[in-house]
Amino acid sequence: MKHCIASMIGVLLMMVSAVASAELKIGVVDTERILRESAPAIRATKRLEKEFEVRRQELQKVSAQGKALQQGMEKNSLPELERKARERELVRLNQDFLRMQRELNEDLNARRNEELAGLQERVNNAIQQIANGEKYDLILQEAAWRNPKIDITDKVLKLLADK
Structure with a gap:
């Protein structure tokens, strides 16, 4: 019985050793770069800019009105009543x-978060496709440092550009 248990332990140790010595295939993705440079991210940014352009222009118009009113008050010596009315308007x-x-800002942040959620899903699908196709054991999206040899960000960007 002792001999049988010792044999089983020996076999298990050899299996663990073989698995431990097998080379792991690891990749790392620079998520920030994906969110900056990928074709879907660029399209999302352009959509958001177009969607909020009218409101930005309205904001600039109100700002210009305020500046013009303030400059008019500084240049002219107005009667007290008119000066107070302009101050209230300002x-x-x-x-x-x-x-x-x-x-x-609130609406823009909400829409940006919606766009990022959709983009993150597409990025994760692209990463999973690469992982399955190239037999990766582990792909990390966040790392304090990464060796360029294991960085697969360019592959993800290329795959996202094709969609």
């Missing part, structure tokens, strides 16, 4: 500007 414009800016 305060109102400033409040409108800040509200519009906050709403724009």
Whole structure:
């Protein structure tokens, strides 16, 4: 019985040793680069710019009105009543500007997050396709440092460009 258990332990040790000595195929992807340079990311950025361009222009228009009003107040010596009316108008414009800016930023961030979620799904599918096709054992998306030999970011970018 002892001999049988010792044999089984020996066989297990040899199997573990063989698995440990087998070479692992590891890849690393620079996610930030993918989100900056991939064709879907560039298209998403252009969509967002186009979608929010009108609101940005409105914001710039309100800003220009406020600046013009303030410059007009500084240049001209106005009667007290008119100066106070312009000050109230300037305060109102400033409040409108800040509200519009906050709403724009909130809406833009929400849409950006939607676009990023869809993009991340496409990136993950591309990585999985590469992993299955090239028999990777492990692919990391975040690393403090990566050896260029195991960086597969270019492969992911190429695969995303084809879609």
